[in-house]
Amino acid sequence: MKRVFRWVGGIVAALVVLALAAFGFFYWRGGQFLAAVHDVPVETIAPAADEAALARGAHLAAVYCADCHGEDFGGQPMIDDAAFAVLPAPNLTRGRGGVGGRLDAAGWVRAVRHGVGVDGRALFIMPSEYYANFSREDLAAVVGHLMALPPVDRELPERRFGPVGRTLTGAGPLREGFPVLRIAHDAPFAVVPPIGETAEYGAYIARTFGCPACHGANLAGGPTHGAPEIFSPNLTPGGPLAAWSEQSFLDQARSRQGEHMPWRAVAKMTDEELQALWRYLASLPALPNNPPPA
Numbered sequence: 001m002k003r004v005f006r007w008v009g010g011i012v013a014a015l016v017v018l019a020l021a022a023f024g025f026f027y028w029r030g031g032q033f034l035a036a037v038h039d040v041p042v043e044t045i046a047p048a049a050d051e052a053a054l055a056r057g058a059h060l061a062a063v064y065c066a067d068c069h070g071e072d073f074g075g076q077p078m079i080d081d082a083a084f085a086v087l088p089a090p091n092l093t094r095g096r097g098g099v100g101g102r103l104d105a106a107g108w109v110r111a112v113r114h115g116v117g118v119d120g121r122a123l124f125i126m127p128s129e130y131y132a133n134f135s136r137e138d139l140a141a142v143v144g145h146l147m148a149l150p151p152v153d154r155e156l157p158e159r160r161f162g163p164v165g166r167t168l169t170g171a172g173p174l175r176e177g178f179p180v181l182r183i184a185h186d187a188p189f190a191v192v193p194p195i196g197e198t199a200e201y202g203a204y205i206a207r208t209f210g211c212p213a214c215h216g217a218n219l220a221g222g223p224t225h226g227a228p229e230i231f232s233p234n235l236t237p238g239g240p241l242a243a244w245s246e247q248s249f250l251d252q253a254r255s256r257q258g259e260h261m262p263w264r265a266v267a268k269m270t271d272e273e274l275q276a277l278w279r280y281l282a283s284l285p286a287l288p289n290n291p292p293p294a
């Protein structure tokens with residue numbers, strides 16, 4: 001009997017040592033990835049300078065960027081969890097604590113279109129894989145507007161990954177959140193359909209805004225940003241939107257609130273943009289709801 005116990009004890013001890021070794025390895029590997037300077041080929045742009053393009057840039061920045069970087073683009077805390085990560089959406093202005101003064105045109109493109117920060121770090125959560133679909137003109141408009149922002153003085157903590165965040169990054173599951181790993185960095189700029197209330201233009205909005213990040217690649221429903229407990233509904237005519245009209249879509253877009261669906265950003269879209277989105281969604285094949293993840 002004693003011998004059996006010793007034997008079992010030995011196995012348990014070996015397993016504990018193995019688990020610690022695996023943890024240590026993934027912790028180390030996560031740290032390597034997070035500290036690495038990511039070098040990507042950047043095709044730079046000339047930031048927009050004329051009034052019409054800057055006005056478009058201001059609109060796009062308000063719709064696409066302000067939810068995370070703040071209405072004044074001075075940044076805000078996003079994750080504050082010592083074990084997982086401390087992550088601000090950085091201050092994008094030239095003010096104290098802002099990165100604006102350190103980014104040239106190529107630096108802006110590297111961050112927005114390639115998911116790599118001013119110091120070469122792989123950006124986490126910043127939705128660059130969707131912004132990689134912006135046309136050259138739209139990217140130039142956004143960057144031109146952001147480069148001309150009035151400075152906001154706001155110091156935020158440095159990004160820091162805790163032991164859990166580091167280990168999950170090293171082991172794999174968190175890598176989904178680093179767009180630099182999923183972008184085709186040498187792809188040419190997208191050619192964009194003319195702005196208008198068409199399904200084609202709506203598809204461009206969905207592609208650049210990232211509706212599929214939550215509603216699934218085929219938009220028939222999905223775990224929000226990969227989190228299975230928050231399910232984003234089917235947006236094809238096979239789901240609940242079959243009962244909606246274009247007008248009810250516009251009304252909902254302007255009045256709904258919610259924690260996970262970015263209604264605040266969608267509400268800033270013009271009627272033309274919302275009509276385009278609606279017509280795009282209505283043009284999709286009617287798919288049954290994707291099953292929620294087990």
Ligand code: HEC
Pocket residue numbers: 061064065066067068069078087088089090092099108111112116117118119122123124125126127131142146159
């Ligand atoms: C879902 C939230 C979210 C949205 C929307 C978003 N960002 Fe970000 N962005 C972040 C976070 C978080 C970081 C910091 C990531 C890190 O440090 O790992 C970041 C980083 C950046 C950086 C890099 C700054 C640096 O320190 O090097 C730039 C530039 C930037 N964002 C611009 C934009 C622009 C332009 C838009 C709109 C087109 C936008 N962001 C939309 C969350 C967001």
Ligand code: HEC
Pocket residue numbers: 205206209210211212213214215224225230231232233235240241257258259260261262266277
């Ligand atoms: C960050 C994740 C996320 C993104 C990005 C996102 N959604 Fe959602 N969406 C949700 C969640 C979660 C819900 C369910 C909760 C709610 O209705 O507020 C939802 C609900 C909706 C609804 C209401 C459906 C119903 O049956 O009531 C519509 C319409 C919608 N989204 C359209 C869009 C469109 C169009 C886009 C892109 C422009 C988009 N969403 C981007 C997460 C997201």
